[in-house]
Amino acid sequence: MVTAASGSFELDDVSVTYGNETAVAGVTMSIEPASVTALIGPSGCGKSTLLRCLNRMNDELGNVKVGGRILFDGVDIYDRSVDPVELRVRVGQVFQKPNPFPMSIFDNVAYGPRTHGVRRKAELDALVEESLKRAALWEEVKNSLKKHAFELSGGQQQRLCIARALATSPEVLLMDEPASALDPISTQQIEDTIAELKSSVTIVIVTHNMQQAARISDRTAFMLRESMDFPAQLVEVGDTRVMFTNPADKRTEAYITGRFG
Amino acid sequence: MNHASARVRRARTVEMLARAVTGAAAFGVLGVVAFILGYILYRGAGSIDWEFLTAPPRMFMTQGGIWPAIYGTLLLTFWTAVFAIPVGIMAGIYLAEYAPKGAFTRVIRLAIANMAGVPSIVYGLFGLALFVLTVGFGRSVIAGALTLACLTLPVIITATEEALLQVPQDLRQASLALGATRLRTVLRIVIPAAAPGIVTGSILGLSRAAGETAPILVTAVAFYSPVPRTVFDETMALPYHLYIMATQAVKPAPDVVWGTALVLVAGVSIINVVAAAWRTRQRRRIRW
Numbered sequence: 009m010v011t012a013a014s015g016s017f018e019l020d021d022v023s024v025t026y027g028n029e030t031a032v033a034g035v036t037m038s039i040e041p042a043s044v045t046a047l048i049g050p051s052g053c054g055k056s057t058l059l060r061c062l063n064r065m066n067d068e069l070g071n072v073k074v075g076g077r078i079l080f081d082g083v084d085i086y087d088r089s090v091d092p093v094e095l096r097v098r099v100g101q102v103f104q105k106p107n108p109f110p111m112s113i114f115d116n117v118a119y120g121p122r123t124h125g126v127r128r129k130a131e132l133d134a135l136v137e138e139s140l141k142r143a144a145l146w147e148e149v150k151n152s153l154k155k156h157a158f159e160l161s162g163g164q165q166q167r168l169c170i171a172r173a174l175a176t177s178p179e180v181l182l183m184d185e186p187a188s189a190l191d192p193i194s195t196q197q198i199e200d201t202i203a204e205l206k207s208s209v210t211i212v213i214v215t216h217n218m219q220q221a222a223r224i225s226d227r228t229a230f231m232l233r234e235s236m237d238f239p240a241q242l243v244e245v246g247d248t249r250v251m252f253t254n255p256a257d258k259r260t261e262a263y264i265t266g267r268f269g
Numbered sequence: 270m271n272h273a274s275a276r277v278r279r280a281r282t283v284e285m286l287a288r289a290v291t292g293a294a295a296f297g298v299l300g301v302v303a304f305i306l307g308y309i310l311y312r313g314a315g316s317i318d319w320e321f322l323t324a325p326p327r328m329f330m331t332q333g334g335i336w337p338a339i340y341g342t343l344l345l346t347f348w349t350a351v352f353a354i355p356v357g358i359m360a361g362i363y364l365a366e367y368a369p370k371g372a373f374t375r376v377i378r379l380a381i382a383n384m385a386g387v388p389s390i391v392y393g394l395f396g397l398a399l400f401v402l403t404v405g406f407g408r409s410v411i412a413g414a415l416t417l418a419c420l421t422l423p424v425i426i427t428a429t430e431e432a433l434l435q436v437p438q439d440l441r442q443a444s445l446a447l448g449a450t451r452l453r454t455v456l457r458i459v460i461p462a463a464a465p466g467i468v469t470g471s472i473l474g475l476s477r478a479a480g481e482t483a484p485i486l487v488t489a490v491a492f493y494s495p496v497p498r499t500v501f502d503e504t505m506a507l508p509y510h511l512y513i514m515a516t517q518a519v520k521p522a523p524d525v526v527w528g529t530a531l532v533l534v535a536g537v538s539i540i541n542v543v544a545a546a547w548r549t550r551q552r553r554r555i556r557w
């Protein structure tokens with residue numbers, strides 16, 4: 009099982025450049041293990057960009073340069089010796105729109121383990137059950153694991169995607185607005201799932217919903233791009249309760265009280 | 270008020286007119302197709318019997334059957350598929366999944382688009398020069414099939430690429446984020462999702478090739494030959510057989526010509542309808 013001590017990030021002066029436009033610069037922060045860190049900020053301030061650095065999904069876009077240093081449990085993940093494919097086993101991701109594969113519920117969850125060489129039926133069965141339980145979907149689907157994933161509701165599909173990401177036993181789960189396409193009840197279920205998970209997995213979540221950030225996160229990072237002429241920056245990062253009650257920066261206060269963005 | 274309602278009325282008239290004109294075009298096309306098929310059926314059905322489908326021609330093709338031509342076309346199409354489908358699908362995968370966005374890729378795409386526009390007789394001449402003479406296959410099933418494969422390749426490549434590009438980017442992301450390699454993502458997620466389009470596109474390309482005359486004219490076919498024993502023999506083929514019978518001085522009974530046309534059209538249509546029906550069924554299973 010994953011120990012609570014692993015799954016931490018140290019970001020040091022991180023910048024991201026698309027082509028010749030630097031979108032984010034100078035981000036220095038830490039992400040603590042077994043906790044929920046929320047990334048907030050107005051649209052276009054680079055939240056998704058920063059999130060994608062943590063599992064090197066930026067590599068797949070081509071023409072993206074990441075500067076500075078990102079240490080994952082002490083190891084520089086942009087070092088040439090690090091294989092992004094192996095990194096992604098340890099750092100999973102859940103996307104904004106539920107994106108199950110066009111296959112059965114079981115096969116969706118088993119996809120990651122199968123990719124990494126798990127073949128034995130009993131082992132796969134156990135992993136699928138455990139992952140679906142952790143994603144709070146087991147009770148609803150345990151009798152229909154062979155059903156096509158597209159037959160699930162949107163909220164169920166998103167929890168299936170969480171289960172799928174959990175099946176490789178990642179230490180970190182990156183979630184980019186995982187509930188923004190869902191109804192309030194499904195959103196609540198996702199939030200409950202996150203609360204359950206955080207004892208065993210480090211969670212980094214991007215959200216536009218201030219109440220959600222306040223409810224579910226331990227720490228919050230506020231990013232802002234004040235002008236398109238300059239890259240976005242990290243304005244403030246810290247304990248969520250402090251940030252929402254007594255923000256250090258006036259811009260943070262303006263954002264969380266809804267005065268811009 | 271009055272002015273506005275006049276404009277609304279005019280808009281409505283124009284709308285109705287647009288519907289009538291486009292509808293007439295669509296039904297007109299349907300009518301032409303129905304007429305062609307109906308006429309071929311009417312003229313050809315009478316000559317189709319067991320002997321016609323299974324016996325070789327007799328009396329300078331005025332009697333007997335067309336079996337060697339049917340068999341030849343089946344054989345040519347089979348080998349065309351063997352040569353064109355694997356290469357075509359792989360090239361389509363490269364273009365959709367691996368090719369960098371750059372000048373080189375643009376050149377490849379342009380070349381493929383041009384390949385699709387080359388007249389089929391030019392493929393025939395090319396096949397004659399390369400496969401028949403230079404490689405030395407002579408007039409043979411294999412030379413004809415390779416020529417038809419060149420003709421079919423752009424269709425298969427384009428169909429494959431388009432089918433792959435229709436697979437949502439989300440699915441690739443999800444697979445990569447689970448630590449799958451690009452290859453595994455393509456093989457396990459993207460291709461299965463795109464399979465209906467790939468298969469149908471390939472079949473349509475092949476059915477087109479099956480009906481071509483010009484590419485095999487100088488590379489594969491003979492006026493009269495027995496059923497080929499190996500792929501290095503020359504062969505008869507349905508489209509060429511039709512061409513000969515329609516243009517030779519020795520006029521066969523017209524029924525035989527129309528019967529041959531009916532066999533060719535029916536074969537190609539059945540393949541196309543089956544491919545389209547299969548795709549519709551798959552689409553219903555895989556949706557997003």
Ligand SMILES: Nc1ncnc2c1ncn2[C@@H]1O[C@H](COP(=O)(O)OP(=O)(O)OP(=O)(O)O)[C@@H](O)[C@H]1O
Binds near residue numbers: 054058
């Ligand atoms: N693939 C890409 N190629 C080029 N530029 C990009 C790409 N993705 C993002 N950007 C640019 O980077 C900046 C930050 O975008 P990003 O998507 O990270 O913002 P975000 O904070 O996630 O916004 P949102 O809240 O709307 O999702 C934007 O200016 C955007 O135009």
Ligand SMILES: [Mg+2]
Binds near residue numbers: 214
């Ligand atoms: Mg975003």
